[in-house]
Amino acid sequence: MTSIIPNQKPVIRVSESGFRRSVPERGADQGVTVTAVGSTGLPAVEPLVTVTQAGETALYTQCSPADVEAIIDALEAAGGDVDDAADRAKKTPEAVVDHEPTATRLPTAGVPGLDTRARSVLGGCGWRRPTNPADYEAAAGFEPPDPEAVLELGASLRGRGWGDLCHDAPLAETWETVRGAAGSPVVVVNGHGTTADTLLLESAPFEVLDGAVALARTVEADSVIVYASAADDRAVDTVREAAANYPELPVGVDVVTGPPEYRAAEPTMALEAIEGNHRLEARLRPPGPEEVGLHGQPTLIHTPRTLAHLAVGLREGELPGTRLLTVTGDVDATATVELPADDTLADGLDAVDLNGRFKAARVGGRFGGLTSDLDVAVDPESLAAADLGTEGSVHVLAEDRCLVEFVGKTATFAAEENCGRCVPCREGTTQLAGLLRDIYDGSYAPEKIDELVRVMSTSSICEFGVQAGRPVRTALSEFEAEFEAHADGHCPAGSCLDPLEA
Numbered sequence: 001m002t003s004i005i006p007n008q009k010p011v012i013r014v015s016e017s018g019f020r021r022s023v024p025e026r027g028a029d030q031g032v033t034v035t036a037v038g039s040t041g042l043p044a045v046e047p048l049v050t051v052t053q054a055g056e057t058a059l060y061t062q063c064s065p066a067d068v069e070a071i072i073d074a075l076e077a078a079g080g081d082v083d084d085a086a087d088r089a090k091k092t093p094e095a096v097v098d099h100e101p102t103a104t105r106l107p108t109a110g111v112p113g114l115d116t117r118a119r120s121v122l123g124g125c126g127w128r129r130p131t132n133p134a135d136y137e138a139a140a141g142f143e144p145p146d147p148e149a150v151l152e153l154g155a156s157l158r159g160r161g162w163g164d165l166c167h168d169a170p171l172a173e174t175w176e177t178v179r180g181a182a183g184s185p186v187v188v189v190n191g192h193g194t195t196a197d198t199l200l201l202e203s204a205p206f207e208v209l210d211g212a213v214a215l216a217r218t219v220e221a222d223s224v225i226v227y228a229s230a231a232d233d234r235a236v237d238t239v240r241e242a243a244a245n246y247p248e249l250p251v252g253v254d255v256v257t258g259p260p261e262y263r264a265a266e267p268t269m270a271l272e273a274i275e276g277n278h279r280l281e282a283r284l285r286p287p288g289p290e291e292v293g294l295h296g297q298p299t300l301i302h303t304p305r306t307l308a309h310l311a312v313g314l315r316e317g318e319l320p321g322t323r324l325l326t327v328t329g330d331v332d333a334t335a336t337v338e339l340p341a342d343d344t345l346a347d348g349l350d351a352v353d354l355n356g357r358f359k360a361a362r363v364g365g366r367f368g369g370l371t372s373d374l375d376v377a378v379d380p381e382s383l384a385a386a387d388l389g390t391e392g393s394v395h396v397l398a399e400d401r402c403l404v405e406f407v408g409k410t411a412t413f414a415a416e417e418n419c420g421r422c423v424p425c426r427e428g429t430t431q432l433a434g435l436l437r438d439i440y441d442g443s444y445a446p447e448k449i450d451e452l453v454r455v456m457s458t459s460s461i462c463e464f465g466v467q468a469g470r471p472v473r474t475a476l477s478e479f480e481a482e483f484e485a486h487a488d489g490h491c492p493a494g495s496c497l498d499p500l501e502a
């Protein structure tokens with residue numbers, strides 16, 4: 001296979017989630033190369049059509065299939081001249097960008113939302129063909145890693161997401177444990193659950209696989225298992241194809257799916273799912289998976305985000321120092337952006353249009369913290385100091401949202417979806433949902449709620465129960481007047497339902 005990147009002939013890329021859905025693929029022998037690439041992470045601008053020749057790219061947003069045909073016709077009529085094609089096309093490009101002719105990342109200048117201060121881990125998304133190894137090779141991928149360099153990066157790289165065995169913690173110590181443990185090490189890529197991880201599996205699978213392979217070589221594992229939700233079928237198909245196309249793969253790679261339930265992303269429940277156990281329960285620790293993991297072997301479990309950061313760090317000689325942030329909720333379309341760690345949550349909202357006036361946001365995943373202040377840096381220390389989650393997401397709530405109803409639904413979800421293994425979480429989430437429902441009957445007991453959440457967060461076996469009370473705790477801290485108003489019989493937002501019936 002040959003790369004489309006260092007190419008003097010015109011190339012049209014069509015970027016959208018579920019790539020290849022509507023692209024009339026054409027080879028260079030037909031004058032203009034037309035090819036499908038993955039999503040940029042910003043569905044609001046997609047299908048995004050880029051027209052590239054000799055270091056110049058025109059970006060056309062929100063293109064219909066008819067637009068794609070019109071742009072191809074315009075480029076052919078213009079003899080491959082990007083500027084002339086832009087004049088001829090019936091659609092106006094959002095931007096025309098000059099760049100290195102051999103660029104291996106999507107040039108994003110001038111496209112709101114894509115135009116963040118950093119785009120390293122997401123750089124190939126919307127630019128490289130996800131399963132074509134030539135494009136990734138042209139971006140300096142597939143280089144055999146130096147284990148010392150891997151360990152050095154692992155000393156400062158921290159795990160991304162609650163599905164990562166080293167959530168927010170440096171990785172190298174756990175890697176050393178696996179190297180010293182008895183047995184045959186395994187590397188699990190836990191791609192279950194978050195929008196950003198699914199995006200990477202779907203749009204930049206070689207980054208993820210390269211990170212996993214580098215790690216497997218470093219800890220002398222001979223097996224990599226990519227684990228994802230069965231509901232994410234496009235990501236699963238894409239990463240399977242990428243693994244099949246990975247040149248001279250030095251370890252075995254299997255792709256395994258698990259049930260779509262939220263809890264199935266918890267690292268030890270992921271192991272249960274991979275082993276084929278129908279009843280998903282978190283495993284007691286110690287020993288942790290790094291000593292006794294998949295089928296009893298020492299096992300590392302990292303998210304695609306973690307491994308893609310590792311791959312980019314190895315390629316570039318240093319970690320990119322960025323965080324992926326997914327913005328969802330009351331917005332025009334969910335967006336995943338990459339930000340320097342000192343950018344704020346508010347910077348991430350530049351990528352979306354809000355549906356209504358901003359009231360609050362749940363920051364850091366399903367069990368993140370509620371806040372109205374998004375002037376918080378996206379690095380994990382700043383988020384934790386503000387009692388927010390570090391999952392890499394902002395769920396926006398417009399002003400007509402009732403926060404009592406919102407946290408009630410979260411508590412009900414936790415009560416219904418926990419695995420039932422430990423009492424603080426199993427009973428605590430049920431009691432929490434009950435206490436929130438009682439508010440609608442005029443019984444508001446903030447001290448009881450506080451104490452219950454404290455017990456859950458300090459006594460639960462896994463992160464599910466540790467975090468499940470945070471939305472309520474943080475909402476009470478900043479928005480207590482809404483709870484008091486409900487106990488007095490009215491909803492300030494004028495919109496809520498009984499949380500247990502909603």
Ligand code: SF4
Nearest residue numbers: 419421422425462465
């Ligand atoms: S905290 Fe919840 S999800 Fe985790 S083991 Fe206990 S009951 Fe299961």
